[in-house]
Amino acid sequence: MWGYEKRLQYPVKITQTNPKIAQIIITQFGGPDGELAASMRYLSQRYTMPYKEVTGILTDIGTEESAHFRYP
Numbered sequence: 854m855w856g857y858e859k860r861l862q863y864p865v866k867i868t869q870t871n872p873k874i875a876q877i878i879i880t881q882f883g884g885p886d887g888e889l890a891a892s893m894r895y896l897s898q899r900y901t902m903p904y905k906e907v908t909g910i911l912t913d914i915g916t917e918e919s920a921h922f923r924y925p
Contacts, residue, residue: 892918 881887895915899908 888918892916 883889892915895911895918899911899915902908902911
């Protein structure tokens, strides 16, 4: 399986805010092409998949996508 460790690869220091960029980032998480939508698509497709071998892969991909939108 996989482990999730909430640690940044590079340190981030925010010096000023930018609402336009913040809106784009939020859309990536909750918008139609965001992480949540991708996770739900993978997890719902697993129920209609005719091949049992692929069902596990869709479950793994869906849960991995859901790990991207965890909140502290």
